[in-house]
Amino acid sequence: MAMKRVSVAEAKNTLPALLHEAESEPVEIVRRGKPVAVILSRANYDRLRGKGEGMWASLKRFRATHDLELLDAASAFEGLRDPKDQGRPVRW
Numbered sequence: 001m002a003m004k005r006v007s008v009a010e011a012k013n014t015l016p017a018l019l020h021e022a023e024s025e026p027v028e029i030v031r032r033g034k035p036v037a038v039i040l041s042r043a044n045y046d047r048l049r050g051k052g053e054g055m056w057a058s059l060k061r062f063r064a065t066h067d068l069e070l071l072d073a074a075s076a077f078e079g080l081r082d083p084k085d086q087g088r089p090v091r092w
Contacts, residue, residue, distance in 0.1 A: 003028045008036070 004021065005028045011018055018027050022039040029037040040048075053061070 003038075005030050005035075007031070011039075 003026050006014070006018065008029055008031050011027075011029045018039055021027055023041045026038050026040040026044065028035050029039065
């Protein structure tokens, strides 16, 4: 689903409603058809700025909620080589 797009003029005239919408989905503001800004919730802003739970906490939560054996992540790395290691396979 595409992000809602509104013109600068429409944003000026409907700001309270756009702020309400932005609490659930970002809203893009365009000027002459070109994107110039995005209104997003404070929670999304904090997440983007890195004020969330942190990478390790996110990884622990992911591991606790997903069956890693079903993901078969190791196969995604087969055949990769470390560019610093003169062509020897990467050891995971």
